[in-house]
Amino acid sequence: MTMSEFEIIKNYCSGIGTQHSDTRLGVGDDAAIISVPNGYELAISVDTMVAGVHFLPDLSPQLLARKLLAVNLSDMAAMGASPRWATLALTMANADEAWLAAFSESLDSMAKEYGVELIGGDTTQGPLTLSLQIMGLVPSDRALKRSGAQVGDDLFVSNCLGDAALALRILRGELHCSDEQLAELRRGLDNPQPQVSLGQKLLGIATAAIDVSDGLVADLAHIAEASKVDIEVDVEQVPVSQTFVAAGGDMSDALYGGDDYQLLFTTPTDYRNQLLKIYSDTGGSLHKIGRVTKAGGAVFLRSADQAYPAARGFGFEHFSHTD
Numbered sequence: 001m002t003m004s005e006f007e008i009i010k011n012y013c014s015g016i017g018t019q020h021s022d023t024r025l026g027v028g029d030d031a032a033i034i035s036v037p038n039g040y041e042l043a044i045s046v047d048t049m050v051a052g053v054h055f056l057p058d059l060s061p062q063l064l065a066r067k068l069l070a071v072n073l074s075d076m077a078a079m080g081a082s083p084r085w086a087t088l089a090l091t092m093a094n095a096d097e098a099w100l101a102a103f104s105e106s107l108d109s110m111a112k113e114y115g116v117e118l119i120g121g122d123t124t125q126g127p128l129t130l131s132l133q134i135m136g137l138v139p140s141d142r143a144l145k146r147s148g149a150q151v152g153d154d155l156f157v158s159n160c161l162g163d164a165a166l167a168l169r170i171l172r173g174e175l176h177c178s179d180e181q182l183a184e185l186r187r188g189l190d191n192p193q194p195q196v197s198l199g200q201k202l203l204g205i206a207t208a209a210i211d212v213s214d215g216l217v218a219d220l221a222h223i224a225e226a227s228k229v230d231i232e233v234d235v236e237q238v239p240v241s242q243t244f245v246a247a248g249g250d251m252s253d254a255l256y257g258g259d260d261y262q263l264l265f266t267t268p269t270d271y272r273n274q275l276l277k278i279y280s281d282t283g284g285s286l287h288k289i290g291r292v293t294k295a296g297g298a299v300f301l302r303s304a305d306q307a308y309p310a311a312r313g314f315g316f317e318h319f320s321h322t323d
């Protein structure tokens with residue numbers, strides 16, 4: 001590397017994000033020290049992104065920094081936690097100053113947007129790999145878990161699903177659309193918007209929650225298994241964007257595609273009005289897409305008055321949006 005590890009840390013990894021008074025010690029010592037306020041617990045999560053596996057090698061350092069933080073913020077959102085601190089393990093083939101400057105500036109601006117402070121990390125040489133650990137505060141005993149869904153609960157999802165998966169299919173050449181449509185769909189893939197404020201507002205309202213990273217059906221299966229309940233999705237109610245429909249998206253993109261980073265959660269039916277008001281205050285949209293039917297542990301898809309077990313792979317043509 002042309003720059004020393006010490007210079008990289010000093011120039012590009014220090015002073016990033018929002019400084020918090022309960023950070024006792026940040027970048028520069030052998031470990032960071034944080035103080036957790038009385039009545040709160042620490043929610044901790046880590047996500048790694050490997051070049052060529054989790055992102056296309058041509059993704060700009062600006063968008064890469066945003067996506068790295070976004071996927072971690074989405075985990076905080078799914079717990080109802082307020083994100084506060086992060087550590088960054090950075091592995092790079094070489095120390096490209098322009099790349100580092102762009103990455104660092106973008107990480108700083110998004111970290112400030114969400115009130116996160118970078119308090120430490122590790123810097124090593126090797127194939128481009130980024131690993132960010134995030135820590136957030138959640139009122140004691142109130143975090144949103146996957147295991148709390150109850151028979152009779154409604155199932156909700158935020159905003160739209162499928163744009164990212166459809167963008168990926170178009171980029172792979174499986175389907176064609178206009179440049180404007182692709183630009184719009186790619187926004188979902190490259191610059192996801194973590195639902196952090198929604199997550200915090202769901203504390204005390206949602207019985208179970210998860211962020212949609214692997215796909216609606218796959219992530220819902222985690223709630224169904226952890227909560228030991230059967231959950232039914234009304235396929236026609238799953239929200240997709242206008243661009244998704246115009247570009248020829250298939251419902252299988254919305255049901256099985258990943259990378260949406262929306263929140264999927266269950267609530268008792270009597271919270272519905274409260275919930276809709278909460279979300280209309282923050283913008284975006286919430287959609288009731290199903291219900292918890294009985295004890296069990298599986299996901300079912302309901303379409304045209306028939307329910308199929310989702311795991312058996314009914315889907316594609318059956319729920320095609322375009323034909």
Ligand code: ADP
Nearest residue numbers: 009013027028029030088090119120121122123
């Ligand atoms: P040590 O050898 O004791 O692990 P390092 O030289 O790895 O220390 O790191 C020195 C300081 O810089 C530590 O406080 C560490 O947390 C911080 N640091 C190293 N790399 C990064 C990074 N990529 N982002 C933020 N902080 C970093």
Ligand code: MG
Nearest residue numbers: 030121122123
């Ligand atoms: Mg180290």
